[in-house]
């Protein structure tokens with residue numbers, strides 16, 4: 001089966017948040033994690049059928065939609081879940097915010113590993129909890145971002161209540177290995193921390209030799225203190241449909257989580273449920289084709305940065321996601337984002353992920369090859385101009 005990843009929909013002048021940011025400017029947006037590809041044909045067809053119904057009342061998932069989630073987790077990841085464990089949400093970030101309230105009290109602490117997707121730090125703050133960041137350690141010999149176990153132990157206080165994990169990790173694109181996850185589980189059990197595992201990128205593993213290991217499959221005590229967050233949104237490029245899930249095996253923790261949603265978290269809408277089922281049930285060939293495309297794009301980015309961009313480097317393999325974390329510290333830029341925008345490419349600011357000011361930018365390579373090549377040409381021009 002072939003799918004078209006080369007002829008992008010025109011997003012200029014549309015409701016796209018990604019493209020509106022640079023409306024009226026010649027800046028290619030390569031920031032927010034939203035791909036410039038159409039959703040899979042099976043999703044579009046399912047939505048068209050659902051829209052044609054003309055009935056858009058308050059929704060609840062129907063059994064086939066729940067079964068699609070259960071079957072996908074089993075087939076792709078070997079994780080058997082009970083449908084009772086599912087709490088539907090209008091987004092993953094909502095899930096991080098709700099977890100902050102449900103897992104910790106006012107002034108209590110939540111750990112995470114930086115650099116990390118900014119809501120990992122803002123969600124605790126929004127709820128009056130305290131984010132405690134532990135930097136990932138870069139191991140030069142193995143070219144990997146690793147958990148600094150000593151620093152993690154030192155960061156625990158009598159007020160620590162939860163650990164927010166991002167796996168695969170945004171932005172360093174690492175897939176955590178079983179031994180690391182088991183050690184993390186032991187750490188959370190020993191310190192009685194709720195482990196909130198954001199696995200939104202789990203179906204975007206680019207390295208054929210790697211597998212995603214859901215935290216929920218680790219066994220032992222950790223399952224009873226884990227909240228796993230997943231969604232079809234990144235993989236099938238439907239983030240605007242606002243559909244995500246929390247999977248919480250422990251009934252008491254689930255009750256606390258649901259309690260924290262009440263009255264403030266909107267319900268998932270009819271189109272979100274429809275798209276989620278179609279994505280999980282009918283889009284595996286599309287996902288495989290997407291992964292092929294993303295691997296090609298990733299290789300283009302790695303080659304372009306290594307071969308043509310003085311002062312820029314990608315420190316570690318991009319094992320998953322469609323995001324490249326680029327070290328630009330040697331360019332000595334005060335404001336790398338403004339600098340690269342002036343050269344026509346819009347990136348994400350590393351500082352917001354907890355990186356040192358001026359040190360990193362994040363590039364989204366989920367786009368047609370022609371767009372990517374043009375973005376890389378502009379990135380190159382920016383790097384060359386900075387070292388002059």
Ligand SMILES: Cc1ncc(COP(=O)(O)O)c(C=O)c1O
Pocket residue numbers: 033090091092093094117166170198200201231233239243244
């Ligand atoms: C790790 C991670 N979690 C959550 C989200 C956002 O999820 P949502 O749009 O469902 O709130 C993103 C989006 O980039 C992400 O990378």
